[in-house]
Amino acid sequence: MNEQHLEPLKPHPEGRALRAEVDLGCIARNLGRIRTASGGREVWGVVKANAYGHGAVPVGRALAAAGVHGLAVSSLEEGLELRQGGIECPILVLGGLRPEALPAASAEGLAIAVVGPEHMAEYARILPGHPVRLHLKLDTGMGRFGVLPSELGACLPGLHQLNPWIEGAMGHFATADDPDQGFAQRQRRVFDTCLAQLADAGIHPAQRHHGNSDACLRGLLDQDTHIRPGLALFGLTTIPEGRALGLEPALALVAEVARVKTVPAGTTVGYGRTFVAPQPMQIATLACGYADGYRRDLSNRGVVGFLGRTFPVVGRVSMDYLTVALPLDTPVAPGDPMTLFSSDPEAPHGLERLSQALGTIPYELTCALHRRITRRYFP
Ligand SMILES: Cc1ncc(COP(=O)(O)O)c(C=O)c1O
Secondary structure (H helix, E strand, O other): OOHHHHOOOOOOOOOOOEEEEEEHHHHHHHHHHHHHHOOOOEEEEEOHHHHHOOOHHHHHHHHHHOOOOEEEEOOHHHHHHHHHOOOOOOEEEOOOOOHHHHHHHHHOOEEEEEOOOOOHHHHHHHOOOOOOOEEEEEOOOOOOOOEOHHHHHHHHHHHHHHHHHEEEEEOOOOOOOOOOOHHHHHHHHHHHHHHHHHHHOOOOOOEEEOOOHHHHHOOOOOOOOEEOOOHHHHOOOOOHHHHHOOOOOOEEEEEEEEEEEEEOOOOEEOHHHOEEOOOOEEEEEEOOOHHHOOOHHHOOOOEEEEOOEEEEEEOOOOOOOEEEEEOOOOOOOOOOEEEEEEOOOOOOOEHHHHHHHOOOOHHHHHHOOOOOOEEEEEO
C-alpha cells in the first residue's frame, strides 16, 4: 500500500469551506491549569488519536513549547509522526510494541510502555543493541494492558534484565470520573503494592504515573511524579471539577454556508424526507457530514450557531452535507460561517453538552473529526 494514503488531505485555499479552529493558546493555558491542579507535577501530554482530533503535530509543538516533560501517543506510527513534525521532546508509546519494532523506536528515541509479560525476554535480547526507555505498565484494575499483580512475581527475573532501561512505572484509572472513589483508591493501593514489590527486587522506576485528567482534578495522584492528562489539555471535561478549574475548550468546528434557498411550506429536505418545512423558510446547506465526524444521529436534533443564535439542523445528516433551517427574515448568504461545534462550554452545541445529549463523551466527537477537515491554528 502506498503510505501516502495515510497522509491528511492537503488543504487548498479555494477548497471545502470546513475547518476546525484550534486555539493553541488555550491548550497552553489548560496545561498550566492542570499542572497547578496536580501540585506542579511533570506532564506527559497525551496527544494520541491526532491529539484527540485537534492535530497531533501542531498541538505537540505547542505543548513542547509550553514545557511538557513529554508527549504520549498510542502507537509507533503516532510517535513517528511527531518526530517527523520536528518534535524533539520525550515521546512515550502507551500501547506497547512488538519486539521487531524496537529498532525503529530506538532510532527515533521513542520510549515504550511494556504492556505485559509476553515479550520481556526478546526485549532483553534486542535492547542492548537498540536502547529504548521503558515504562512498565501495571494492570491495577483497568483490565486491558499491563502486568497483573498476580503476574508480577513471575516477571521479576525478566524485569531484572530490563532494569537498565526501565524509566517509569504506570497504571491507568478505570473510574477517575466516578464521584465514588472507592475503586480508584483501590487501584492506587494495588499500584503502591506493585511498586513496593519492584523496590524489594531492586527495581526503582524514577517516574511513576497513574493519573489521567480526572485523576488530577480529583486529587488521586498520591506518590506520582508525573501526570498523563489528555482531555483536560483540550479544555474538555466530563466532571464538575474541570469546569471549576476554568479549562477552556480549544476547538470550534466551523463551516461556511455553501448554498441558501428559500422553500415553500411542505418542501421536504434530505434523504428519507424526514423534515417537512412547516412554513416558508430558508434552508442553508453546509459541506459537513458524517464522514467529517458530524454525527448522523444529530439529524433533526443538532443546532448550529450563527449571528449569536442557534438554528436547527433539519433533515438527515448525510455523508458530506447537512442542512439548517432559518426564518425568512434572517440575513444569510453563501460564505457565511456557521459554528457546528462551539468552544463555549455553555452553548448547546459546545462539545460537552452535545456529547451529553448524544449519550457519549467529548472524546468521541473530537477524535472523529476527519483528517480531511482543514485545521486552522491560532497562537
Ligand atoms: C493510558 C492512558 N493514559 C492517559 C490517558 C489520558 O486520559 P484523559 O484524556 O482522560 O486525560 C489515556 C486516554 O485515554 C490513556 O489511554
